[in-house]
Amino acid sequence: MQTAVVTGGNRGIGYEICAALARDGYRVVAVSRNPNAPRPPGVEVVKGDLDSRKTVDGLAAVLSRTCSTIDVLVHNAAVWPTELRFNEDGIEExxxxxxxxxxxxxxxxxxxxxxxxxxxAGLYVRGRVDPARTPWGKDFHRMRTYCDTKRANLMLVPLFARRWESTGVTIDAVHPGVNRTGLGDRTGVQGALLRAVKRLWPAPGNGAAPVVRLVSETGTGRYFNMDKEEPLPAEPELAHRLWEQAKELTGAG
Incomplete structure (x- = not known):
């Protein structure tokens, strides 16, 4: 039986990805901050937090013990910040x-x-990540910071593809479309208006479909806007700066 690990697998699109992969016969391990969170039938839950170098190290250790092979790792967890917050390493959340x-x-x-x-996220196109400012929230913006982080993450996809080209490990990225999830929810009048608008958006299962489709694909180093392949950001110098910075900040690699 193949093993799939899904971060943020306890709600929204992540929950639906877990459910679909379990139906497809995978052993599914959902990573969640709350080990008692709802889960689809047959899905295992591993407690894990992604907000600091230390907590990610801890999660990696647990997954290493729990899964001898990870046939697919789905990075689904994400934060859309409504205010400037820092993790224990001093990095913007x-x-x-x-x-x-x-x-x-x-x-x-x-x-x-x-x-x-x-x-x-398709909103990566609005991102303008600055390695000297963005990690520490010096250019924080309630809308654009999410776009900045998604752009930074997406720019490393071709670098991982190149690193792994002789190993057989593959990597692709996908924007699942705009769906009705809790991402970016706010309080107050603005939050109420956003929730009202979201009622018109497709259910999370719609967003899970293009992600699940990619699980069994054989390509690498690609980006899909739902089911349509689109070019990745072409800023190789910035991408290498972000890679080296991530290496320094996480101690990985």
């Missing part, structure tokens, strides 16, 4: 979760990996 954590897990678990699917 969403940069740590959305960008550094997938990088660190990929390298910490690479000897066990067979395939990686990165859940991205």
């Amino acid at each position: 969403s940069f740590a979760v959305n960008h550094l954590a997938p990088y660190q897990l990929n390298l910490s678990l690479e000897s066990q990996l067979r395939r990686v699917v990165q859940v991205s």
Whole structure:
């Protein structure tokens, strides 16, 4: 039986990805901050936090013991910050979760990996990541910071593909579309208006479908806007800066 690990697998699109993979016959391990969170039938839950170097190290150690081989690792967990917050390393929270954590897990678990699917966001096109400012929230913005972190993460996909080209490990990224999830929810009047609008958006299962489709694909180093392949950001110098910075900040690689 093949094993799939899904971060943020306890709700929204992550929950639906877990359910679909379990139906397809995978052994599914959902990573969640709350080990008692709801889960689809047959899905295991591993307690894990992605918000700091230390907690990601701990999660990687647990997954290494739990899964001798990870046939697919789905990076689904994400944070859309509504205010500036820092982790225990002094890094802006969403940069740590959305960008550094997938990088660190990929390298910490690479000897066990067979395939990686990165859940991205079409809003990355609005990102303007600055390695000298973005990790520490110096350019924080309630809308754009999410886009910045998703762009940073997406720019490393071709570098991972190149690193793994002789090993057989593959990696692709996908924007699952705009779906009705709790990502980016806010309080107050603005939050109420957003929740009202979200009622018109497709259910999370719609977003899970393009992610699950990619699980069994054989390509690598690609980005899909739902089911349509699109070019990755072409900024190789910046991508290498972000890789070296992530290596320094996480100790991985």
